[in-house]
Amino acid sequence: MKNDPNSLKILHAGALRKPIKECIHILWEKYPSLKVELDYAGSRACANAVAEGKIVDVIALADYQVFKDILIPRFVDNCFIFATDQMVLAFDEFSPDGDKINSLNWMDVLLSNPAIKYALSNYRLDPCGYRTLMLWQLAEQYYARPGLYRNLVNGANNLYTKSLDLAMALMEGRVDYGFEYRSVAKQMNLQFINFPAEINLSDPRLADCYARAKVVIEGNTPGLKTEILGAPIEFAVSIPKNSNQKKIARDFIEILTGSRGEGILENNGLIPC
Amino acid sequence: MATGKNENGTGISLDRMIQPMLLMLILKKPTHGYELIQSFNAVHEGEIAEPGTIYRNLRRLEREGFVLSGWEASESGPARRKYAITEDGIKALHEAVLKLEKQKQQIEDFLTEYNHLPKKGGHSIEK
Numbered sequence: 001m002k003n004d005p006n007s008l009k010i011l012h013a014g015a016l017r018k019p020i021k022e023c024i025h026i027l028w029e030k031y032p033s034l035k036v037e038l039d040y041a042g043s044r045a046c047a048n049a050v051a052e053g054k055i056v057d058v059i060a061l062a063d064y065q066v067f068k069d070i071l072i073p074r075f076v077d078n079c080f081i082f083a084t085d086q087m088v089l090a091f092d093e094f095s096p097d098g099d100k101i102n103s104l105n106w107m108d109v110l111l112s113n114p115a116i117k118y119a120l121s122n123y124r125l126d127p128c129g130y131r132t133l134m135l136w137q138l139a140e141q142y143y144a145r146p147g148l149y150r151n152l153v154n155g156a157n158n159l160y161t162k163s164l165d166l167a168m169a170l171m172e173g174r175v176d177y178g179f180e181y182r183s184v185a186k187q188m189n190l191q192f193i194n195f196p197a198e199i200n201l202s203d204p205r206l207a208d209c210y211a212r213a214k215v216v217i218e219g220n221t222p223g224l225k226t227e228i229l230g231a232p233i234e235f236a237v238s239i240p241k242n243s244n245q246k247k248i249a250r251d252f253i254e255i256l257t258g259s260r261g262e263g264i265l266e267n268n269g270l271i272p273c
Numbered sequence: 274m275a276t277g278k279n280e281n282g283t284g285i286s287l288d289r290m291i292q293p294m295l296l297m298l299i300l301k302k303p304t305h306g307y308e309l310i311q312s313f314n315a316v317h318e319g320e321i322a323e324p325g326t327i328y329r330n331l332r333r334l335e336r337e338g339f340v341l342s343g344w345e346a347s348e349s350g351p352a353r354r355k356y357a358i359t360e361d362g363i364k365a366l367h368e369a370v371l372k373l374e375k376q377k378q379q380i381e382d383f384l385t386e387y388n389h390l391p392k393k394g395g396h397s398i399e400k
Contacts, residue, residue: 064351080344080352081307084324203324204310232307232324236351257344257354262332271325272332273306273354 007035013043013062014164019268026255042126042162057243063127064236079238082257083270086202088192090185095176117157118177121166128163132179134213134230138199186269201233284365291330296366305353
């Protein structure tokens with residue numbers, strides 16, 4: 001990201017790339033000559049960058065918990081929940097066994113054929129990655145398949161920095177299946193199978209059930225671990241305290257959370273809330 | 274922004290009872306979508322309305338002027354969109370209740386008549 005003090009700097013989760021760009025086009029109706037600098041990464045990587053001094057005007061992440069763990073209250077006062085999503089298993093027309101995989105047999109398809117490559121995004125940097133691990137833990141209980149979580153971890157092909165990179169790898173044939181947000185699968189025109197609500201992290205009514213899943217990652221202080229519990233997926237946005245463009249940043253968030261933004265989010269497979 | 278009547282004779286949709294249920298819950302206590310989804314399940318056992326369906330209906334109700342929303346920050350958690358019912362919303366809910374009472378009476382009349390049919394009687398067409 002460049003360092004023009006007059007530009008609006010937006011740092012966001014990769015999964016939000018397309019809707020954020022579309023909202024900027026609406027912002028340009030009010031500020032036609034505004035320069036906008038966009039940067040994206042996995043949400044934890046985004047938050048770590050701000051905590052290490054990166055100056056941005058808007059930060060939009062795929063998990064409210066990342067704000068809470070890393071940014072609130074030192075770098076951000078609070079944040080707004082603006083969208084939800086769910087986990088799916090994405091693939092394309094060239095994925096082996098794509099014609100027979102479904103929400104009941106997906107684990108057998110992935111594990112029984114050594115030629116099939118499946119992947120997730122990096123759980124240390126990206127909520128989509130640790131949400132995948134949570135989904136696998138919940139699946140072990142839901143399908144009553146002892147050892148499923150460990151088998152899926154051991155069989156995974158690769159860790160991608162963010163969910164968007166994983167989707168690109170799928171499109172380019174570097175992996176056959178990827179655990180993704182449904183919004184990303186839709187934006188990339190990938191096929192996907194839906195998981196039951198009990199494991200897809202979509203439903204507030206199942207929050208207690210999701211909280212039985214747990215992922216431990218390196219914390220921001222060296223040597224300290226951070227424990228992340230399963231929860232319904234919620235995307236959140238905020239204006240960091242050191243923003244140089246608070247007025248325009250507020251205008252941007254009003255667009256994102258207003259009626260036109262809601263239409264954009266919906267068209268991109270997210271659920272505005 | 275009040276609207277006209279639906280085909281069912283009320284201002285709101287009675288399909289799967291989602292909109293009347295949401296209006297009733299918001300009338301009882303203005304709240305946000307996350308909590309409404311949790312309450313919806315408790316009140317309406319057996320009906321699984323997906324979160325996306327509930328959020329979409331909330332936005333529809335707001336577009337129609339039956340609820341209003343604003344951001345509410347909490348001390349312990351993130352800011353969420355909180356919904357409150359409007360005068361038009363209260364009126365639409367009342368109309369929906371009248372319509373449902375009428376439907377309930379029609380269903381009861383039908384069931385009463387059916388239950389009074391002779392057990393093995395009636396006229397059927399033999400094939």
